[in-house]
Amino acid sequence: MARLEPIGITVIFHRNTLMACVGDAIVIYENSYPRRADPQDPHASLYDVDNASTVITLGDWYHKKAPAMQAQYLAQVTDEPVPDTGLINGVGRYEGGPNVPWPRINVESGKRYRFRIINISAYAGFEFSIEKHDLKIIEVDGINHVPKTVKALEVFAVDEENVFGVLHYDGASNSNPTTRNDDFPGDGDFLKEHELVPLENPGAPGGSGPADRVIDLSFTRTTIGGEEAWTINGIRYHAPTLPTLLNILGGATVASDFTPAESTYVLQRNQVIELVIHGSANGLWLLTPCAPLPVSTCFPNLSDIFFHSPDLYSLHGHPFDVIQGMSGSANYVNPPRRDVVGVKVALSAKLQVALSSSDSPRTTPDLGQFDPFLHCHLDWHLEAGLAVVFAEAPAEQRTGSQSQIIKPSWEALCPIYNALPAALQ
Numbered sequence: 001m002a003r004l005e006p007i008g009i010t011v012i013f014h015r016n017t018l019m020a021c022v023g024d025a026i027v028i029y030e031n032s033y034p035r036r037a038d039p040q041d042p043h044a045s046l047y048d049v050d051n052a053s054t055v056i057t058l059g060d061w062y063h064k065k066a067p068a069m070q071a072q073y074l075a076q077v078t079d080e081p082v083p084d085t086g087l088i089n090g091v092g093r094y095e096g097g098p099n100v101p102w103p104r105i106n107v108e109s110g111k112r113y114r115f116r117i118i119n120i121s122a123y124a125g126f127e128f129s130i131e132k133h134d135l136k137i138i139e140v141d142g143i144n145h146v147p148k149t150v151k152a153l154e155v156f157a158v159d160e161e162n163v164f165g166v167l168h169y170d171g172a173s174n175s176n177p178t179t180r181n182d183d184f185p186g187d188g189d190f191l192k193e194h195e196l197v198p199l200e201n202p203g204a205p206g207g208s209g210p211a212d213r214v215i216d217l218s219f220t221r222t223t224i225g226g227e228e229a230w231t232i233n234g235i236r237y238h239a240p241t242l243p244t245l246l247n248i249l250g251g252a253t254v255a256s257d258f259t260p261a262e263s264t265y266v267l268q269r270n271q272v273i274e275l276v277i278h279g280s281a282n283g284l285w286l287l288t289p290c291a292p293l294p295v296s297t298c299f300p301n302l303s304d305i306f307f308h309s310p311d312l313y314s315l316h317g318h319p320f321d322v323i324q325g326m327s328g329s330a331n332y333v334n335p336p337r338r339d340v341v342g343v344k345v346a347l348s349a350k351l352q353v354a355l356s357s358s359d360s361p362r363t364t365p366d367l368g369q370f371d372p373f374l375h376c377h378l379d380w381h382l383e384a385g386l387a388v389v390f391a392e393a394p395a396e397q398r399t400g401s402q403s404q405i406i407k408p409s410w411e412a413l414c415p416i417y418n419a420l421p422a423a424l425q
Helices: 066-074 244-249 379-382 394-398 408-418
Strands: 012-013 021-027 055-061 085-088 112-119 126-128 137-139 143-150 153-155 161-168 213-225 227-232 264-267 272-278 311-315 322-325 340-343 350-352 373-376 387-391
Touching: 021 112, 066 227, 066 379, 112 153, 244 387, 244 394, 311 350, 311 408, 340 350, 373 379, 379 394, 387 394
Parallel strands: 055 112, 213 272, 264 387
Antiparallel strands: 012 021, 055 085, 112 161, 126 153, 137 143, 137 161, 213 227, 272 350, 311 340, 311 373, 322 350, 373 387
């Protein structure tokens, strides 16, 4: 369950289990007509239109079923399965497939549009641009940032970006474009993460001083028991049969109370935690769609579609400050704030997160409500074990003002689940 506030924010909801990372976008608008986002939105003066028509989802699509592809990948018969096509708002074409109509976003000349760009892919990342238009980034992962103008941006799996552009397609022909974007932006025109600055309360929670706790996380690709495996600090994550929260409510308090394969780190209240995620020598791939021409026209060789891309780490429950990311120098004054970060080959990401205290200026969740899951958001890697869990103040989740409220409906869930046939569990 998520608290649906404040209004006007963009979030992605998804499920992370058994190759079932099914996601979509949720935008929470003010209850008024005409529909508009938060009237207190600090960026409201920058755009004229923000509604369902300006939500843009980017996704990947496989023609084979996930369980079969997963089995081959884990058995090391194949590398990470490559999507058959990319989708914009659920629509796309693939080599040899029907020429379905391209997705179309209707705009009026002279109006400014807030586009909420969300990648709901299992694996693919995208380069996004609008030909002959600049984009102004104003929100990243649901967090307001100082407006930043770019020509293009990389949108990796589960990334959320908000931009606006002045489009002038009103009255244009309804026919499909016949040219490709020959002025596609160069590397210097893309958004660089370190240039993002939070609009509210900028600054690393611990400042430039030492964090209360530093956790080094090194990930790599390996083989365990004849299977493909991705590990963090040498451990391949396996989801426990007893969920972490139920284990804590049953008395688990220290790291040894959890199985090694749960890869659980116990954290305490009122601390600044610094996570250092070290890059792997294993490169990934980024899907670069070329619309509106057929794939064979844009990319005569399939290998032209892909290039190296980072692993993507998502931390549930807490936004973090990216002290050191894939570009720029270390920044404790006004680093980007988000809940997903990429880590490229041979590089590291340094993140800081404040575990909320009563006097914290941040709007982070109250401790005791989450046991955050930090995991790679490339689904094939998650299935191969690329994840850890943070158990936050376990004792305080059982007693005190931050304790979990156990409802009778909760207590009824386990018997219901246990009564299901094995195939449905």
